[in-house]
Amino acid sequence: MPLIRNPKDFAAGLLFMAFGLAALVIARSYPLGTASRMGPGYFPRILGILLLGLGSLLSLSGCRSGGEPMSRWHWRPLSIVLLSVLVWGLAAQWLGLVVASLALVFVSSVASDEFGWREALLSGAIQAASMVAVFIYGLGVPLPVWPVFLGGGR
């Protein structure tokens, strides 16, 4: 019989323990105070200890009782989608909402199996235009419409 019979629970337990440990290490420097006058470190330490304790319990149970195996990890769609968000975040305040939105739609579309660059560009253009209408003209969000070095435009 393998040692880890429920890999999902085992790994999740480790993850929670890591969070608990990180909280305890970071909160080390926060004053603890007393129960009647709790300092900023009191509550975080309670939570850190709970995460560490219950997390190890979860990992242990992952060794004892069986469960389904972990499904395959697909990092490609996630990375592409988050990359497109990153591009938007880097570009928005400099290249303006239109370019940033077009780039986001185009890059994130690549994650789909049915990607077509013509369609992605067209849908990106339509969406960029509606973003400008709703967020800039409708809600007055302070972002440039066009690249700042071309005047930004509002």
Next chain:
Amino acid sequence: MDLFGNLALGLGVAVTPLNLFYAFVGTLLGTLIGVLPGIGPVPTIAMLLPITYYLPPVSALIMLAGIYYGASYGGSTNAILVNIPGEISSVVTVLDGHQMARQGRAGAALCVSALGSFFAGYVATVVIAAFAPPLVELALKFDAAEYFSLMVLGLLSAVVLAHGSVLKAILMIILGLLLGIVGTDVESGMARFSFEAPELTDGIGFVGLAMGLFAFAEIAVNLEQKSGRHVFTENVTGLWMTWAEFKQVFPAILRGTALGTMLGILSGGGATLSAFASYTVEKKLAKDPSRFGKGAIEGVAGPESANNAGAQTSFIPLLRLGIPSNAVMALMVGALMIHNIQPGPQVMNKPPDLFWGLIVSMWIGNLMLVVLNLPLIGIWVKLLRVPYRLLYPAIVLICTVGSYTANNNVFEVWVAIAFGILGYIFAKLGCEPAPLLLGFILGPMLEENLRRALVLSRGDFTVFFRRPISLTMLLMAAALLILIVVPAIRKKREEVFVEES
């Protein structure tokens, strides 16, 4: 003045053409923006707050209230069709509402959500009008210890929701609490877990966290499955329920309304807590609880009624005591302040037209919501009937821009990316994100009330057991925990038994 006199006064204020117009505009704007994923009522109200400066106080409040209902309703539409909770109180609606949509019953889910909300709103408004004074006195009996115990009870009832491991759900709540207290400690002014980032001293943004955990991670998981579709609109033809469904949901709507009305007055997270509590009640009362999480119509009806009732009755502490019970109410306080009105007990007496005008306009706003939305849902559905390869980039874009506009800061976008990664890991490890979100919202409140209770008791932890209301709630929490844990143990044993035999 008697109740009817008050209501007549309110009617006189709310039914003027101008105020009807603002109620209409508010409801329409709220729904429009609420249907867009990633923009909940809080940013919507925040963005439209400056506009109300140009309106008379009553009209401003009426319009803001309309935006609030509209956005809540739009959030439910989202939850059902796109599997993204537009706001935290529709997290529960996602569970069964989206499953119903997957089974082609989106029409019934949307309909029951609209009618449940309308009914709850109507009843809650009458309750506010009739019982506001005595109910506030009940809430006044609550001290820090009671609030702490109430929140513990609320959090534990959220555990019942997670249809996975109980232990995992509890751990997600605790992690949520930890994430919730990131930022400046109210009492000492110390920045906690902020990693020297000035943006983090205000805490992790709710919008970025929710976008990452729910939208980005969900999209990534959906893209793995080639046939995986996100929006379910194929069979949204009839927006009506069958008579059998109606008979099934009516008691759930009644119970949800009652629960929401009570919890909205008592607790900070009125709408959210009551939605979670109602789901728990419906699941426990159902003859076949295993249907829940797989498209049970009561699982939509109860929480949708409860969150609307809770949302409305949470106006009582605001208007009577000046205490905002949630972020939306805090914005309402801001709107009142703009007009030089100090919220508090005097609001009800000094300009009685303000209080009663708002009360009556709540009812009108709810009516408009149903009248506007049952026909308009067709339009939303048409908008959503777009292939997934075109739709998901649009969702990513709206969520990204929505995260940015929460604070007009790119930092919120980075937060969304971080929680997108974390959300994907959680999805792969079988950890439900909903309990984390609830813990995140209640984290600061829980710490504050724990602190206050212990200051008052001079560090004596038994204070939570010595106060009768607090003890009752803790006992209920313990009973709940035993109820959940025992069958889980039994099931585990059965699994082991099956494996060994």
